[in-house]
Amino acid sequence: MWQILTGYWSEFITGFGNTILCSLIAMFFSLILGVFFALLEVAPPKIGRAIAHIYIEIFCNIPLLVITMIFYLIIPQFWVKVSGFTAGTIGLALYTSAFIAETVRSGINSVGDGQMEGALSNGMTYVQAMRYVILPQAIRIVIPPLGNQMITLIKNSSVLAFVAGFDLMYQGDIVAFSSFQTIETYVIVGVFYLGLTLPLSYYMRHLEKRLA
Amino acid sequence: MKVVSSIIEFKHVNKYYGKLHALKDINLKIEEGQVVSIIGPSGSGKSTLIRTMNGLEPINSGQLIVTGYDLANRKTNINKIRKNVGMVFQHFNLYNNHTVLENITLAPKIVLKRPDAENKKIAMELLERVGMADKADSYPRQLSGGQEQRVAIARSLAMRPKVILFDEPTSALDPEMIQDVLDIMKYVADQGITMVVVTHEMGFARKVSNRLIFFDQGHILEDRDPVEFFKHPDTDRARQFLSKIISKD
Numbered sequence: 001m002w003q004i005l006t007g008y009w010s011e012f013i014t015g016f017g018n019t020i021l022c023s024l025i026a027m028f029f030s031l032i033l034g035v036f037f038a039l040l041e042v043a044p045p046k047i048g049r050a051i052a053h054i055y056i057e058i059f060c061n062i063p064l065l066v067i068t069m070i071f072y073l074i075i076p077q078f079w080v081k082v083s084g085f086t087a088g089t090i091g092l093a094l095y096t097s098a099f100i101a102e103t104v105r106s107g108i109n110s111v112g113d114g115q116m117e118g119a120l121s122n123g124m125t126y127v128q129a130m131r132y133v134i135l136p137q138a139i140r141i142v143i144p145p146l147g148n149q150m151i152t153l154i155k156n157s158s159v160l161a162f163v164a165g166f167d168l169m170y171q172g173d174i175v176a177f178s179s180f181q182t183i184e185t186y187v188i189v190g191v192f193y194l195g196l197t198l199p200l201s202y203y204m205r206h207l208e209k210r211l212a
Numbered sequence: 213m214k215v216v217s218s219i220i221e222f223k224h225v226n227k228y229y230g231k232l233h234a235l236k237d238i239n240l241k242i243e244e245g246q247v248v249s250i251i252g253p254s255g256s257g258k259s260t261l262i263r264t265m266n267g268l269e270p271i272n273s274g275q276l277i278v279t280g281y282d283l284a285n286r287k288t289n290i291n292k293i294r295k296n297v298g299m300v301f302q303h304f305n306l307y308n309n310h311t312v313l314e315n316i317t318l319a320p321k322i323v324l325k326r327p328d329a330e331n332k333k334i335a336m337e338l339l340e341r342v343g344m345a346d347k348a349d350s351y352p353r354q355l356s357g358g359q360e361q362r363v364a365i366a367r368s369l370a371m372r373p374k375v376i377l378f379d380e381p382t383s384a385l386d387p388e389m390i391q392d393v394l395d396i397m398k399y400v401a402d403q404g405i406t407m408v409v410v411t412h413e414m415g416f417a418r419k420v421s422n423r424l425i426f427f428d429q430g431h432i433l434e435d436r437d438p439v440e441f442f443k444h445p446d447t448d449r450a451r452q453f454l455s456k457i458i459s460k461d
């Protein structure tokens with residue numbers, strides 16, 4: 001196993017780097033989109049609710065692989081050609097954002113109507129009430145489940161392997177096929193993923209304790 | 213557009229929850245400085261009535277003019293009304309993520325843009341007044357219900373409102389906490405602030421308020437002097453209601 005790791009070091013590191021890069025980009029955009037659609041879904045205007053609802057239902061209920069394939073194969077036919085890395089990262093960001101939106105929405109809802117009514121009756125606008133009263137409380141509630149979403153996102157980034165995204169999983173496939181040492185290779189790939197997800201998981205647990 | 217009128221005026225106001233007709237053609241004028249108690253059986257619509265007065269519940273038809281602004285007009289900026297109309301809730305609704313002091317200074321700071329030093333001074337005076345100064349740095353979860361309600365009243369007062377709406381302010385309190393809150397409400401009344409109080413506290417309704425509304429099934433059944441009402445209710449429904457309350461004591 002050691003020989004595989006040292007012999008194919010640069011392949012593994014390339015994959016590891018792409019997995020990290022894809023995960024960071026997808027985290028960034030999925031958080032922004034997720035929070036945006038959560039706010040849209042709880043806000044008073046009905047049209048915004050409807051749009052958010054449709055978005056969330058679509059991306060929650062289509063497999064990640066299918067979303068990724070749509071971006072990789074179908075979009076280029078009508079518009080621009082995208083690399084596997086780009087298609088996979090977009091798919092991952094959109095897919096995860098729908099789950100984040102649901103998580104954040106339930107966090108906001110669990111703060112309770114009383115807090116909003118108290119703030120509105122105190123003269124605050126809806127936006128002020130959200131900013132100073134509702135969201136600070138919702139964030140505390142939502143951080144642990146969001147941490148889990150981030151860990152899931154890292155694992156789901158292996159979808160890039162299906163669209164030649166040069167991520168850890170894809171590089172692992174290449175190493176396995178050329179070395180024929182499949183078991184050893186995938187064990188190494190698994191350890192690399194653990195190297196990302198375990199620290200995050202422990203950090204989340206620590207954060208959860210501090211917030212409680 | 214500002215209209216000269218009573219501080220709160222309902223003109224043929226109707227409110228529905230789906231098929232339920234919660235407020236039926238309400239006509240009501242409340243004048244500045246009045247202390248109005250609203251009593252009636254549960255489910256009668258009295259909470260709905262008070263919650264329409266600051267727009268927490270929208271009305272379906274009619275006109276509702278509060279501090280000169282028509283709540284039924286979609287162009288009305290509802291925040292202009294809420295700056296002048298405070299509300300105290302059954303379950304207090306203090307901001308859980310802020311200390312007692314911040315609960316009181318937050319809205320004056322961000323809504324009225326009053327300077328911090330002044331807000332703090334006003335807040336500490338009010339906390340002193342409601343006997344909560346030593347809890348200024350506590351969080352709401354560290355307080356008892358009665359303490360929370362005293363802070364909630366101080367929070368309303370800090371906005372220097374013309375009107376404060378009280379929606380069953382003592383209903384969620386332990387019996388021995390109720391009197392403290394009622395005493396503070398008496399103080400609010402003495403300040404000349406217009407008060408509308410949905411309550412089950414007949415003592416408060418009789419002694420402190422100067423006007424009593426008996427509400428049932430979406431209608432104002434009686435609107436009178438409280439002392440007279442408790443002596444001689446006009447309607448059978450009110451007599452029935454009072455006999456149940458009094459036999460309970």
